[in-house]
Structures are given as structure tokens and as C-alpha cells.
Amino acid sequence: MTLIVQKFGGTSVGSIERIQAVASKIARFHRDGHQIVVTVSAMSGETNRLIALSQELQDRVSSRELDVLVSTGEQVTIALLCMAIEALGLKSRSYTGGQVPIITDSAFGKARIERIEPSNIKKDLDLGRVVVVAGFQGVDSEGNITTLGRGGSDTTAVALAATLKADECQIYTDVDGVYTTDPRIVMEARLLPEITFEEMLEMASQGSKVLQIRAVEFAGKYGVPLRVKSSFNEGEGTLITLEGQKDMEKPMVSGIAFNRDEAKLTIRGIPDQPGVAAKVLGPISDANIDIDVIVQNVAKDNSATITFTVNRSELESAAEILSVIANDLGAEEIIADSKIAKVSIVGAGMKSHAGVATRMFECLASEGINIQLITTSEIKIAVVIEERYLELAVRALHAKYGLEASY
């Protein structure tokens, strides 16, 4: 008998009919002899409805009470899903985060799971029950209701799978799995039957939104086999594995990720002295603005140029802070550019292959695309280019690395 943790998101449980469809899917697995623990999100639209209610009251509401409010969304889903499962003749039992309990820290709205007490769930599984757990929520050590922040239900599923030593954690979503790149841009994009955790992490952090980064990190850390599947279609989806677990002959590049949500800021002509990068970037971080790519150069006249990217929605605030810094440091100028995009090639195989970067740069050059910034990791090369070349770059790289044909 295997133990499977399944996660269904808001769209998958967005109506009574869909909840019934999820129940049928669960029942099939259960009848095949698997033990099932299910994590669910709030019905789609519900969380926004609750937040809208709170916004009628106050602009800046207490984050503790906001968690009390929005956590009701998943609580409604677990009750309804249990009823739907029981209507099919199976036994089931629902758990709020606090009932499991899933113990988190006290960072309301973005809490982190500290530990999960598995004994209640195990008892129910032994009794043949399907266990349904509210995603996205927990309690802190004082019993306050907390929520995990965006994508928290994925994290709940992975954490449950890790704690229960599940054989597989299945994330049901509205896509069929992880593709070599976005099929809306490259028609020939191919569903990957497997991808490593590292690759998945890089894909996610480079803009591929299939899974939340935190959930993937968590799964990788605890070695939980993670599978992304479609709620609405059949199919095996994509299995996210430890490196080399099954596939000895990894292709060099597994996928092309991209992101057009970033903007670029450059500060030019600052005296190149130790600590200048910290002086420029510190105040930006202090304002809670995430910085992604950072590049620093020194010009002939010994003045430094620092370029970095931030989320496009934060360009204005970042530029404001930067202009104060520029004044202080006597910089020549600052340049803001929101018309950029980031394209990345990701592949665990890059570790053992030389010349990957050169092929990427050649490919972009042959399409006449200028590279503005480059940043690399062991299994990823990302470049920032003009936004209008994004689709062209993705298609050219997808073809260059033979991703449509390599299986």
C-alpha cells in the first residue's frame, strides 16, 4: 500500500461540480489501494471575496485578523470535499491547519511551517479514512491562526508528504505538467516527464509559474517525490526527482524560462571604492524591494557602474530611492528601463557540459538580439534583453537546444 498526498488548487475546487469531480478522482486512487491525504485551497474567488470585505473596513488591517478571516476559505473547502467523498461511500475526515496541527512561526500572512504533528492523520489513515487538510494555514505555538502566503497550499502538501513519508506528492493544477517552455510561445514545447528539483527551482525562479519555489525547495530538501498533474485531463504529468535518480543521460538543457515582470536600473559614474555596491543596494533592500540580477563594472576613468533588476511594479519606488543615493554619492546619472525581459536556459546537464553559454550567446547573436546583462549559476544561464525580442529569443533557443525533439 502506498501513501499519496494530493493537492488541489482553487480552480480545481471552484464549484460544487468540480469538488465532486475531485472526490471521484480521489475515490479512484483510494479504490486502487492507496492511502490518500488531500490538501485543498479555497474555492477560486473566495479568498478575494474575503479580502474585499476586510478592505471595506480599513486600508491596513491587522495581519492576525486577516489570517483568521481568509483561513475560513480553505475550511469551507475541506468540509465540502469530505461531504463529497462521503457521498461516494468512502470514509473521510477534515482537518484545519490548527487541528492537524501544522505548527508555524507567527509571521501572519507569510508564516513558515516549523513542524507537523502526524499522529492524528496516521490514526485516520489506519481507519481507512481519506484525510482532507486545509492548505495554506497553520497555527503558531500560541494557537493563533496563521497563513503561509501565496502558493501556501503547495507547501502544505509537500510538508505533509515529508512528515508522513509519503510515496508521492501530487500537485494538481490547470496545466498538464512542466513544459520545456511556455506552449503559448513555442508551439513545439514538450511536456517533460521528469525534471530535477534543481532545474525546477531555476525554472520557477526564472519565471515558470507551475509550482511555488518554496514548495519545490521543501520537496528537494526532504527528498519528497513531487508530481505535477492536470486536474482536468488524464496523464502522468511531470515527476520532479532527485538528480539522476532515473534518467542517466540527461539532456544538456531541459527548458527555457522567461520573465517579463522585471525592470532594470543603472547608476553610472560613482567613485569605485570598497563598499559602494552595499551603499547602492542596501537602501533598496531595506525598502523590501527584491533585487534579482546584479552586475557591476569599472570604467576606464575608474568610476563604477552598477546595474540591477527589480520587479516592474517596484521600479518607481526603487528609482526614487536610487536618486537619493545618486545624489549622496555624486553619481553621473541613473537610467531606468522597464522594457526588458529575462530569458534563461536551465539544465542539470550543464554542470558537465562545456560551451553551453557560448552556444546560447551565438544563437541570440545570429538573431540580432543584443544581450544587456548576463548572470549564471551551475545549472542556469540568464540574460536580460530588450522585451520586444523575447518571443524570438525563446523560440530560437528552444530550437537550438533541440528541445522539441530530444525525447
Next chain:
Amino acid sequence: MTLIVQKFGGTSVGSIERIQAVASKIARFHRDGHQIVVTVSAMSGETNRLIALSQELQDRVSSRELDVLVSTGEQVTIALLCMAIEALGLKSRSYTGGQVPIITDSAFGKARIERIEPSNIKKDLDLGRVVVVAGFQGVDSEGNITTLGRGGSDTTAVALAATLKADECQIYTDVDGVYTTDPRIVMEARLLPEITFEEMLEMASQGSKVLQIRAVEFAGKYGVPLRVKSSFNEGEGTLITLEGQKDMEKPMVSGIAFNRDEAKLTIRGIPDQPGVAAKVLGPISDANIDIDVIVQNVAKDNSATITFTVNRSELESAAEILSVIANDLGAEEIIADSKIAKVSIVGAGMKSHAGVATRMFECLASEGINIQLITTSEIKIAVVIEERYLELAVRALHAKYGLEASY
């Protein structure tokens, strides 16, 4: 400094505007130097919305999961009310039933409170916080979410007041307090500034729907001063007190209650032998049908007649059961009558006054109203009459006992 427990029902918190009005009311009490614990119901309509969702799934849903589902209604209200209170510059903190915790038995949908652990709430009160507790809900000893059944939020308020030894428990509702009788029937009906627990209990059980019987019983048992007030108007409402606490010279009769939800069943011509009442009424009770008034007579021929009343909605099922019994016992006939009404005079003063019943019967006789059944307690006399005379009887008795003028 006094400690006040306040309860606001679904209509009082039925919209964001009303929640803000409740918050202002609470803030006034808090600024007057009172410590405040508030219990709230779900926003009006919310519980029905949730139940309707569950009914789309299944006719007979699991009562455990139904409690998980409907308890979200109060959870939404406590969060929103705390936000509204904090918007006024006060500190506050919300509690679900499980967070207090309010420990109940495991009778899902109709759980009874076993005990309340007050230490968390006390800590918050000492910190100057307004404490907001979800009404109608608790947890059993295994951590399952339970609900208390109809009117449960009143019970939560009274139980909190008893546990915290509150100076007063205020139930806010859509009426101004307890009247001598229903003002829709007797224009001269008068708001009672005080009423005893016993009287309130009799008024409630005789059909006056201002407060739930369970909450009044609870308050009486633990000596919690209970006050019924209007959410929407100012005014002191009605204080429900221990007998003779303030008012030495109680009027003989405090109010006229009535009920037109009952129906009458008579079984005639059964052999009068020991245990015949049990044989007739046992099977009715076994079918979970509540019996109210019971009268048994013996006729000249030594045959017995038993008459009793049940809720009008259960007349048919009761009559079916009775016809089986009639067959078994060889009864002459059974008669069902749904066109009846019950009128009661209630007053703690009746204990020490003779002749109250006689005056009541004379009054009804002078209006030409025939009395079908009579039942009495120490502080109540109830009669069953033809339904069409109900308003006439209530008005006549209200005048007879001088209720409009006795203040």
C-alpha cells in the same frame, strides 16, 4: 472597572456598515472604562448560504463536516469586527471557539458546553484588549469543531459571562427588550425594565421568542445578570434578575405569552388501567416528538381520555403513531385539532397571590372564550383555546391584569 459580555446576532452584524456600528457601540463602553468581551453570530444569510452549498452535495451530510463548514460563518465575523474595532484605535483580539477554548461534548450540531478555559481571555483583557469570541461554536475534547445548535450564540455569551464572572451579560437583538406581551397584538404592551429568570423561562417556553431558553436557564443557574437590549436603538432594555433582587413589590402577573404553533390530539375511550398514559405517550416521545400540555380524565364508564399538544408541524406523524396505539388499546376514537392556540399568564408574584387562576378564567369567560385545556406551574397558568380567539384573549388578559398601567 466592570466586565461586560455583549452578544450581537446575525442581523446586528449583517453588513460591513452594521459591523462598524457595533464597533462604535463597543468603543463607547470601552471608553467608559468597562472591560468588554463580545460574542457574535455569523453575518445574516451566511449560515444559510453555507448550508445550501452542502445541500448541493448530499441530502444527509456528515454532521461533523457540517459543523466544520458552518463554523466559518462566525469566524468571518470575529475577524471583521476586530478589524473594525482596531480601526477606531482600540486594541482587540479574536477567538474561535477552539481557540478560547470552549470545550463541548461531541454532539455535532447541538453540542453542549462542558467548560470554558478563561486564562487566554483574561490575559487579553488585562492588556486592555476588546476580546471578540465566535458564538455558537466550540471544540470537543478531541479537538473536533462543534456547533451548539439554534440560538447557540446566546448560550456562548452567557457561558462566557458565567466563567469570567462578568458583571452583566448584554444580549443585543432587534427588539427593545422584553414586553408584557407582543406589541404587534396589544398596542399598549409595555417594555419590562426587569423580569426574573423564572418568568423569562416561562415566557420563552410559552412562545415569547426574545431569548433562547437554554441561554436563560444557563444564566439563571449561574446567576449571570442578563440584559436584553436593542442593537439599533438606545435604551436600557430589560434586565433579567434573580427573584426579588431589586423589585420588592412584584406585580402579580408580569406578562402574557402565547403560542400558535401547537396542535392538539385526543384519544378517547381507552380502558383506565395503570400505565395507560405511558403506553399512549411513550411511543410519541420515542419518535422524538416533543409533547407540551398533557391532560388525562376518567369518564363515567371508567374509560380514560388523554389529550396532549405537540408542535403543529409534527401533528401528522404523531397522529399516525397514535392511531396504531388506539388500535392496540381498543380506543373509541382519536381526534386531531390544529386550530388551537395557547395563552399563558406569567408572573413570579403568582406564588404569593391566591385567586389568579380564577380571575383568568373569569376574564376569558366574560369574552365568551371556551377553555379546552389548562396547565399550571408555580408562576404560570396556560390555557388552550380556539385559535381564532387568540388576539381577543391576549388583549383581554393584558387589560385585566393592568399591564399597560402598572408602571
